[in-house]
Amino acid sequence: MGIAAQIFSLPSLTLVAAVESSLITKFYADYFSRLLNLNTHPEIIAVIFFANYAFAALFWGLIYPKLFSPLRHLHGPRNFISLAHRSLVVKDGPGGDLFLDLIKKYPGQEILSLTAFDHQVLVTKPRMLADLLVHKPYDFIKPPKISGLLRHILGDGLIMVEGDQHKFLRKNTMPAFSFRHIKNLYHMMWTKSVIMSSALEEALESGEGKDTKVVNLANWTSRVTLDIIGVAGMGREFNMLKKAGDPILDIYEQLLEPAPEKLAFAMSSIAFGLPFVRLLPWKMNTLFKYLTTALSEVCMPMIQEKKDAIINSKDDHFDVLSLLIKSGNFTNPQLRDQLLTFLAAGHETTSSALSWACYLLSKYPEYQDKLRDEISQALPYDMEIDKSTDLAGILEPLPYLNGIMNETLRLYPTVPLTMRQAVRDSNLAGQPIPKGVVVVLSLWQMNRSPDLWGPDAGEFRPERWITSGKPNSNGGANSNYEFLTFLHGPRSCIGQGFAKAEMRCLLASMTRTFSWELAMDEKEILPRGAITIKPSNGLLLKLKPLRV
Numbered sequence: 001m002g003i004a005a006q007i008f009s010l011p012s013l014t015l016v017a018a019v020e021s022s023l024i025t026k027f028y029a030d031y032f033s034r035l036l037n038l039n040t041h042p043e044i045i046a047v048i049f050f051a052n053y054a055f056a057a058l059f060w061g062l063i064y065p066k067l068f069s070p071l072r073h074l075h076g077p078r079n080f081i082s083l084a085h086r087s088l089v090v091k092d093g094p095g096g097d098l099f100l101d102l103i104k105k106y107p108g109q110e111i112l113s114l115t116a117f118d119h120q121v122l123v124t125k126p127r128m129l130a131d132l133l134v135h136k137p138y139d140f141i142k143p144p145k146i147s148g149l150l151r152h153i154l155g156d157g158l159i160m161v162e163g164d165q166h167k168f169l170r171k172n173t174m175p176a177f178s179f180r181h182i183k184n185l186y187h188m189m190w191t192k193s194v195i196m197s198s199a200l201e202e203a204l205e206s207g208e209g210k211d212t213k214v215v216n217l218a219n220w221t222s223r224v225t226l227d228i229i230g231v232a233g234m235g236r237e238f239n240m241l242k243k244a245g246d247p248i249l250d251i252y253e254q255l256l257e258p259a260p261e262k263l264a265f266a267m268s269s270i271a272f273g274l275p276f277v278r279l280l281p282w283k284m285n286t287l288f289k290y291l292t293t294a295l296s297e298v299c300m301p302m303i304q305e306k307k308d309a310i311i312n313s314k315d316d317h318f319d320v321l322s323l324l325i326k327s328g329n330f331t332n333p334q335l336r337d338q339l340l341t342f343l344a345a346g347h348e349t350t351s352s353a354l355s356w357a358c359y360l361l362s363k364y365p366e367y368q369d370k371l372r373d374e375i376s377q378a379l380p381y382d383m384e385i386d387k388s389t390d391l392a393g394i395l396e397p398l399p400y401l402n403g404i405m406n407e408t409l410r411l412y413p414t415v416p417l418t419m420r421q422a423v424r425d426s427n428l429a430g431q432p433i434p435k436g437v438v439v440v441l442s443l444w445q446m447n448r449s450p451d452l453w454g455p456d457a458g459e460f461r462p463e464r465w466i467t468s469g470k471p472n473s474n475g476g477a478n479s480n481y482e483f484l485t486f487l488h489g490p491r492s493c494i495g496q497g498f499a500k501a502e503m504r505c506l507l508a509s510m511t512r513t514f515s516w517e518l519a520m521d522e523k524e525i526l527p528r529g530a531i532t533i534k535p536s537n538g539l540l541l542k543l544k545p546l547r548v
């Protein structure tokens with residue numbers, strides 16, 4: 001593939017066409033004019049270019065996929081529009097279910113070809129994942145067309161960079177997510193969870209739930225996770241639960257607001273590349289540049305402030321930003337990129353996971369009761385909880401708390417789909433993958449596959465995460481790769497431990513304070529979103545305070 005790709009690539013063919021044109025117009029112009037009935041040199045050149053590109057189209061469209069492609073033997077739908085793209089826009093069900101239907105159609109296949117010209121393959125079983133995620137993570141990078149737009153917002157943050165740059169950043173960021181460090185964050189996370197529960201109680205008294213006792217929980221989970229990442233990520237109190245604003249968040253909201261024109265801008269940038277879209281006379285270009293510059297301008301002074309505070313020893317915070325500054329390994333622009341990355345990756349993800357957990361607990365009230373019993377024994381309401389309380393030691397061994405959390409994360413993986421693109425000819429467990437091919441991974445399909453999880457794969461069964469009354473770490477699956485919510489390997493979610501600590505505190509505090517039921521038609525609850533999935537129409541819950 002390597003040599004064929006180079007010979008028949010667009011730049012090579014353009015060069016060949018240019019050489020052919022100059023030779024032909026110099027030595028054989030008369031012959032060609034007569035043969036093809038052409039009058040001028042530009043006409044001859046146009047025909048030569050056209051012939052070269054037509055040959056390339058024939059080669060790539062028919063000859064290569066049928067005769068040479070190492071993927072030619074794969075089964076699969078080979079559609080013109082990939083299932084990965086269709087899964088983002090499907091209206092009447094979860095996009096991830098399209099992949100579950102597909103594996104039913106092609107039973108036993110561990111890799112399928114998704115597109116007509118074999119550009120995209122879907123890995124459906126765990127065997128190839130060790131190569132994709134752990135052994136060769138830098139052969140398979142995030143597709144540049146997709147990451148290009150995000151890179152303009154998040155810069156060279158951990159999520160975006162590849163190769164040695166990624167290894168360096170990952171190594172230097174890991175300490176901020178160590179087990180010991182997360183243990184120290186529990187108290188702050190608990191405090192914020194209690195503030196959310198109190199704010200919800202107030203909302204039932206005199207706010208959004210005054211008459212109906214109904215609140216849109218999805219808004220509240222988003223606020224509390226922002227408050228937590230504000231303190232943990234940069235030692236900053238956003239106070240979103242108290243409805244205060246913050247310049248960084250204001251700009252973020254404007255950038256990520258799903259207005260139709262902004263979505264069109266994002267989709268065009270993904271399809272044609274941001275450099276091309278930037279050439280268009282589109283007012284979105286000016287707005288995008290203004291917002292990304294403003295974001296950078298707001299962050300830089302904050303970083304300097306933090307640096308000064310550390311030098312003056314006034315900063316005894318152990319937030320991610322401080323730890324990165326103290327390591328001495330980062331320049332100010334690098335610190336800004338990390339900061340924006342943790343802010344983006346660290347709140348919507350956990351917020352949506354918490355919403356799904358509360359939804360499932362409203363659907364299965366018996367588990368709400370079991371969890372409440374467990375929490376009220378472990379953390380009785382009159383128990384004084386302060387900095388010296390070992391919350392990690394209390395919450396981490398609780399079977400239902402952890403079973404419910406993991407089962408939610410299995411059934412509703414916040415990032416349901418990811419993609420990688422081969423940057424060189426490589427292979428996955430012996431299956432050659434040519435350079436340029438995109439490997440699609442449906443976390444939703446893998447987490448819910450009946451082949452891997454058994455006939456009850458689609459059911460909410462927290463007990464699969466409990467063995468002899470204690471939480472287990474694999475849900476009874478045969479291989480680690482069957483539970484993909486945080487992926488695996490060097491590009492797995494660095495915030496996994498952080499997110500789970502946060503979910504334990506928030507779920508414990510919610511169940512300790514309220515019982516709840518769904519206050520909307522269940523049919524309206526569909527997982528939607530381009531990168532992370534949340535309930536499409538919010539999550540309306542009727543809350544009943546347990547203390548009166």
Ligand code: HEM
Nearest residue numbers: 158159345346349350353414415418486491493494495499
């Ligand atoms: C339930 C919550 C979360 C879920 C389900 C989740 C899921 C994921 C997934 C699937 C990836 C890999 C994406 C890919 O490569 O395509 C990822 C990467 C990442 N996540 Fe999370 N995440 C969660 C919470 C968090 C939190 C709380 C933080 C930070 C505080 C965080 C920070 C990151 C970062 C920095 C990466 C990039 C890691 C790298 O490439 O080395 N995530 N996350």
